Amino acid sequence: MKIDVAEGSLFGLDNLPYGVFSTPGTGPRVGVRVGDQVVDLAAALGDEVFAQPTLNAFMAQGRRRWDEVRERITELVSGEVPDAAVHPVRAVTLHLPVAVADYVDFYASEHHATNLGRLFRPDSAPLMPNWKHLPVGYHGRAGTVVVSGTDIVRPSGQRKAPDEAAPTFGPSRRLDIEAELGFLVGTGSELGSAVPVEEFAERVFGAVLVNDWSARDIQAWEYVPLGPFLGKSFATSISPWVVPLAALEAARVPTPGQDPAPLPYLTEREPWGLDIELTVSWNGQEVSRPPYREMYWSPAQMLAHMTVNGAASRTGDLYASGTISGPEKEQRGAFIELSWGGREPVVVNGEERTFLADGDEVVISATAPGTRGGRIGFGEVRGRILPAR
Numbered sequence: 110m111k112i113d114v115a116e117g118s119l120f121g122l123d124n125l126p127y128g129v130f131s132t133p134g135t136g137p138r139v140g141v142r143v144g145d146q147v148v149d150l151a152a153a154l155g156d157e158v159f160a161q162p163t164l165n166a167f168m169a170q171g172r173r174r175w176d177e178v179r180e181r182i183t184e185l186v187s188g189e190v191p192d193a194a195v196h197p198v199r200a201v202t203l204h205l206p207v208a209v210a211d212y213v214d215f216y217a218s219e220h221h222a223t224n225l226g227r228l229f230r231p232d233s234a235p236l237m238p239n240w241k242h243l244p245v246g247y248h249g250r251a252g253t254v255v256v257s258g259t260d261i262v263r264p265s266g267q268r269k270a271p272d273e274a275a276p277t278f279g280p281s282r283r284l285d286i287e288a289e290l291g292f293l294v295g296t297g298s299e300l301g302s303a304v305p306v307e308e309f310a311e312r313v314f315g316a317v318l319v320n321d322w323s324a325r326d327i328q329a330w331e332y333v334p335l336g337p338f339l340g341k342s343f344a345t346s347i348s349p350w351v352v353p354l355a356a357l358e359a360a361r362v363p364t365p366g367q368d369p370a371p372l373p374y375l376t377e378r379e380p381w382g383l384d385i386e387l388t389v390s391w392n393g394q395e396v397s398r399p400p401y402r403e404m405y406w407s408p409a410q411m412l413a414h415m416t417v418n419g420a421a422s423r424t425g426d427l428y429a430s431g432t433i434s435g436p437e438k439e440q441r442g443a444f445i446e447l448s449w450g451g452r453e454p455v456v457v458n459g460e461e462r463t464f465l466a467d468g469d470e471v472v473i474s475a476t477a478p479g480t481r482g483g484r485i486g487f488g489e490v491r492g493r494i495l496p497a498r
């Protein structure tokens with residue numbers, strides 16, 4: 110059959126994101142999205158690397174091969190695709206696209222870091238002295254990365270508000286989101302070696318949307334001095350479609366400007382800022398539009414920093430940008446910022462909200478300029494809050 114792509118589709122031939130899907134008849138396997146169809150790549154290209162329940166084996170094959178396959182897919186879907194290899198996206202189940210190896214979360218938005226500094230540390234300078242010298246980050250929990258649509262059980266833990274004498278145990282009362290972009294490492298690097306900033310495009314396979322669910326009350330009490338732990342490790346959601354780096358060529362922009370100039374190992378010659386527009390919806394109402402182009406540190410700098418000590422990187426490593434917030438109030442990527450620590454409620458469908466209530470649903474989506482003049486889409490990362498167990 111000939112696949113029709115509607116005029117203005119966010120999934121035209123300049124996008125071609127990869128995912129893992131199943132149908133009632135076939136187990137999880139790799140597909141590529143074209144318009145509103147999913148093309149079964151093992152069936153269409155006859156390559157066993159796609160007859161697998163994750164993208165990892167294909168991701169490990171490297172940039173040359175990714176470019177080759179993207180070209181073959183472009184040719185294939187421009188002509189006749191065997192009927193048996195095409196499934197309407199409505200009729201498939203989408204799975205976690207990768208076996209996540211390690212998971213790192215950065216903190217690369219100056220606006221977010223400044224806002225959180227003001228909220229968490231009102232008596233000191235909002236940005237820590239290291240912040241403009243290195244992309245600050247922490248190691249998260251790879252095993253709790255889940256695909257969009259997975260319900261999120263409200264975490265329980267120790268909470269202690271500043272005015273309470275002692276901690277209590279119970280469900281988080283300040284459950285939040287963090288709208289982020291995630292980068293997936295395709296080809297890893299050896300223990301003892303560092304990845305130069307120039308090797309970003311060679312090694313990184315593509316990008317996904319991330320919602321780094323965060324229990325602010327658990328976090329605030331537990332994370333001094335070692336950093337985030339149980340307040341963030343209960344679940345992190347990602348979108349099912351991995352947008353290949355090649356599809357983001359037209360979205361590349363310089364980062365907003367770095368002063369002081371970073372150390373040589375973090376100095377970029379090619380810009381890897383990205384002009385991606387996110388949208389955050391809370392129970393169906395749009396509450397924010399975080400702009401990725403405002404991010405201070407680029408994903409190439411994040412990868413260089415993550416490996417500069419000789420830490421190995423592996424196929425399937427996921428590193429996320431950190432919350433994306435712009436300078437405007439309606440560009441903030443977390444509810445703690447939108448509601449200013451819970452003091453300025455957000456009106457959602459006529460109700461005043463600060464943090465997440467049980468039953469709430471959050472959807473983060475994004476688009477970017479495509480290479481054919483229109484826009485491309487990331488799809489969405491969706492999650493609903495279930496009561497604590």
Ligand SMILES: O=C(O)/C=C/C(=O)CC(=O)CC(=O)O
Nearest residue numbers: 215216225226229287431432
């Ligand atoms: O500045 C703080 O004390 C806390 C920061 C965060 O919770 C943000 C975080 O985890 C990283 C990010 O997503 O930007």
Ligand SMILES: [Ca+2]
Nearest residue numbers: 214287321431
């Ligand atoms: Ca985060």
Ligand SMILES: [Mg+2]
Nearest residue numbers: 321341344345
């Ligand atoms: Mg998380």
